[in-house]
Amino acid sequence: xxxxxxxxxxxxxxxxxxxxxxxxxxxxxxxxxxxxxxxxxxxxxxxxxxxxxxxxxxxxxxxxxxxxxxxxxxxxxxxxxxxxxxxxxxxxxxxxxxxxxxxxxxxxxxxxxxx
Numbered sequence: 001x002x003x004x005x006x007x008x009x010x011x012x013x014x015x016x017x018x019x020x021x022x023x024x025x026x027x028x029x030x031x032x033x034x035x036x037x038x039x040x041x042x043x044x045x046x047x048x049x050x051x052x053x054x055x056x057x058x059x060x061x062x063x064x065x066x067x068x069x070x071x072x073x074x075x076x077x078x079x080x081x082x083x084x085x086x087x088x089x090x091x092x093x094x095x096x097x098x099x100x101x102x103x104x105x106x107x108x109x110x111x112x113x114x115x
Contacts, residue, residue, distance in 0.1 A: 006077040007097075010085060013074040014041035014095050021045065021064035022093055036098040040088070047091030056087055 011028070018026040024044025031038050048056055048063060055061050057075045062068040071085075078085040083099040 003081055006081050007099075010074045010077050010097055011039070011041070013070045014097075017070060017095075018043040018045075018093070020066070024092075032101070035100060037101050038096050038098055040094055040096045042089070042092060042094035044092050047089075047093045048087060050090070053087065053090050057085070 015026060015028075018041060022043030022045030026041065026043045029040045029042075031040075052061055052063050056063075057071050058068070059072045060068040061071075075085040078097055078099075081099065083097055085095060085097050088094050088096045
């Protein structure tokens with residue numbers, strides 16, 4: 001479960017990065033695996049350079065001339081909701097948000113609030 005604003009901002013940051021620094025189609029998929037709901041954002045671009053991949057979530061690290069704050073803030077927002085944001089594939093770049101589902105009268109949901 002995530003806060004509407006926090007989860008929305010994480011997704012917005014990942015989409016913006018894919019559109020600005022990636023290439024080709026951007027794909028968003030959601031799946032349920034074990035104890036987590038996983039939302040992945042991927043593009044068809046060249047991916048993350050090997051030299052910055054280990055520190056892609058560090059402040060001021062950018063492979064495309066950006067500020068290097070977007071992924072840092074996105075990871076912090078995911079963590080604030082009890083989840084985590086990870087780079088799961090370098091080429092093409094794929095980021096995943098892992099959130100624990102919340103039980104609500106037998107239904108699983110990721111985000112509460114208006115859709």
